[in-house]
Amino acid sequence: DAGITQSPRHKVTETGTPVTLRCHQTENHRYMYWYRQDPGHGLRLIHYSYGVKDTDKGEVSDGYSVSRSKTEDFLLTLESATSSQTSVYFCAISSRDGNYGYTFGSGTRLTVV
Amino acid sequence: GEDVEQSLFLSVREGDSSVINCTYTDSSSTYLYWYKQEPGAGLQLLTYIFSNMDMKQDQRLTVLLNKKDKHLSLRIADTQTGDSAIYFCAEKGAAGTASKLTFGTGTRLQVTL
Numbered sequence: 001d002a003g004i005t006q007s008p009r010h011k012v013t014e015t016g017t018p019v020t021l022r023c024h025q026t027e028n029h030r031y032m033y034w035y036r037q038d039p040g041h042g043l044r045l046i047h048y049s050y051g052v053k054d055t056d057k058g059e060v061s062d063g064y065s066v067s068r069s070k071t072e073d074f075l076l077t078l079e080s081a082t083s084s085q086t087s088v089y090f091c092a093i094s095s096r097d098g099n100y101g102y103t104f105g106s107g108t109r110l111t112v113v
Numbered sequence: 114g115e116d117v118e119q120s121l122f123l124s125v126r127e128g129d130s131s132v133i134n135c136t137y138t139d140s141s142s143t144y145l146y147w148y149k150q151e152p153g154a155g156l157q158l159l160t161y162i163f164s165n166m167d168m169k170q171d172q173r174l175t176v177l178l179n180k181k182d183k184h185l186s187l188r189i190a191d192t193q194t195g196d197s198a199i200y201f202c203a204e205k206g207a208a209g210t211a212s213k214l215t216f217g218t219g220t221r222l223q224v225t226l
Contacts (some may be wrong), residue, residue, distance in 0.1 A: 035216075040218060042117075043156075044217050045213055090156070093154075100144075101144075104157070107154075
C-alpha cells in the first residue's frame, strides 16, 4: 500500500539466528503495529507503538522485540528465530485512535529452517 | 481476551449474493470492520460500521450489525470472480488509545463460474 512498505518481502533464515523486519511509513501516523498471520489463527498482534520510543506488547509477544527510534520506522526483531516463528508478518499504521481502521503493508513471508 | 469468529470457507456462483458472517464477544465494541485479502497481498479495508448503526451500504456491499447478538455480516451483491479472496472481520473495543483491533480467522470466499 502506498505510504507503508515492509522489507524484506521474503526471508529464509536458520533456527537460532537473529532476524529484523522493517516497517517504514510516510504518513506520519502515530500508531504502528506488528501482526503475524497463521492458518487457523487469523491475525494476532505481536507488538505495537503509540509514539517514538513508546511500545507495548500484544497477545503473542514472546520471542519478539521492537524498536521505534523515528516516527516512520518500526522494527521487529526475532532475537533467536525458531520454526514456530515461520509466518507472514504484517505491519499496520493508524492515525490517532485508529477508529477508521488500519492501513496494512504487503507483508513479509519469513521461513525459519 | 476478546474473540472474533468466522466460518472458514464459502463458495458461491458468479452473479449470486455472498453473505459472510462474524460473531464477536466484546460487548464494548465501538467499531467493526471488514477487510479483504487477495493472494500474496496485505489486508485492504473494505468498510466499517460504528456500533450505534445497524446497517451500512456501500455500492455492492451491505453490512448488517446485530449488537444484541454480537453478530456482523457482509453481503456482496452480484458476486464476481474478482471478489474471490479471504475476508476478515475485526472489532475495536472501548474508546481510547489503548484499544487495538481484534481479527477473526478469516473466511475464504470462492466464486465459481
